[in-house]
Amino acid sequence: MTRTSETFDRVLNTGAAWALALIWVLPLAYAVWTAFHPAAYEARFELFAPLTLENFSKAWDAAPFARYFLNTFILVTMILAGQFFLCTLAAFAFARFEFPGRNILFALVLLQLLVMPDILMVENYKTMRLLNLVDTIPAIALPYIASGFGIFLLRQTFMTIPKELDEAARIEGASFLGVLWKVYIPLAKPTYLAYGLVSVSHHWNNFLWPLIVTNSVETRPVTVGLSIFSAIDSGIEWSVINAATLMTSGPLLIAFLLFQRQFVQSFMRAGIK
Template sequence: MSALDASNGAAAAAPPARFDVDRALNTAGAWALGILWFLPLIYAVWTAIHPGEFATRFELFAPLTVENFVNAWTAAPFARYFLNTVLLVTFILAGQFVLCTLAAYAFARFRFPGSSVLFTLVLLQLLVMPDILIVENYATMRMLGLVDTIVAIGLPYVASGFGIFLLRQTFMTVPKELEEAARVEGAGPIGVLWKVYVPLAKPTYLAYGLVSVSHHWNNFLWPLIITNSVETRPVTVGLSIFSAVDQGIDWSIITAATLMTSGPLLIAFLLFQRQFVQSFMRAGIK
């Protein structure tokens, strides 16, 4: 239906002879993908705000309820879990920004022996799935005495190969002249980084930050393995108690809990949508 509307609109705007098939197809495709993406979310909202017997039945005037949210909230200490997740993603993002910025700056603008070998090693990190390293990481965290801390969840991800690569590519596109001008003004290497490179790479930081936060917000296996107590566990671990397949899944509660845990991310995305899309475009176009 929306596809029809879209093509009608296109047809009305231009004379019929110059009907823009390409554009109509694009619009139809975008709508189709958009609706496809949105369907599970609509289902989740429908199920979460209605009593259990309407989970698989559609009735326009079915009674509304918030009971599912209340049940989900009380089934696990979610307040604490939320705090932990926020601390976790903040710690990881801050660490990644500092480390990746410094490393990327070094790889982009300094020549030092072994730099290409080192950079190759960093790129190799992109090929290794973090899950393969779980045992090694566990042993390391144990050696550092960090098992069952939020720091232990985040530490393996702080030196991100992807972040270094992305920022290096961005820094490489910054015109040398800008750096030279700053140097003439008396800026040292750190001053140049802070005053020239970082401000120009803002869209990249924003785009990378979004990817990083959503990834670590959703991460499950590693946090489950390295933590043991309520004080350190993130929301995803709390969410997992609802997926008890032996007993059959209660869709009402699980959708309520899912909306609750993904809610902050969804709201943040809707609020900053324009900035995110623009930053992705700018980061990509450069």
């Protein structure tokens, strides 16, 4: 490849990256602009336009966002705790135990990654109705408690841990669960952090299944609450709607900015490209 060709490829790739960045940033910039400025500045830009937090106050007062945030926090915590527990035990078994049919069972776990969750919504709803759990937070959480991706990610991490550490812990009298708790889990903390960010982000933003299975304010997460707020309050300014949108997405953005280095490093250590 000639030097001219390499330069052209670099310029082309850089231009494409900038174009994609602008496509992503411009709507966010507009949302931030309108959220922090009076409604009169929704469609015009002025360098010294007055800043205000009134839009956030209006949005907070116009809908029960406190309840929506509480429901969402309970939901993502419930799902993440269940996933950590089940995925840890399953990943440890697949990584360290030899038993008949292990590879077949692991293939079935990976098969879950190929199944779109939307395909199972009708059957999941029938199951929740039979369990009398419709319009409850557990009904939103139960279909996601087990995660094929979480099992795969932790298994990859556990397999990189030397077996000599198992033997040393066993000599000291530790049980299998003791080895898992004292050796594997501490060494896999970066992976837990990365998976936790993925899980919380996904279920914080999940919309369709919570919309189907919930009917009341007492159980709706913040995404469903935001959509209903935007739909029924048609008289509210775009600046207020954008302020509500920033309120719902802000915690995730802050969490990612704080832990982005650990997030990337954990996937690299797990051998995932």
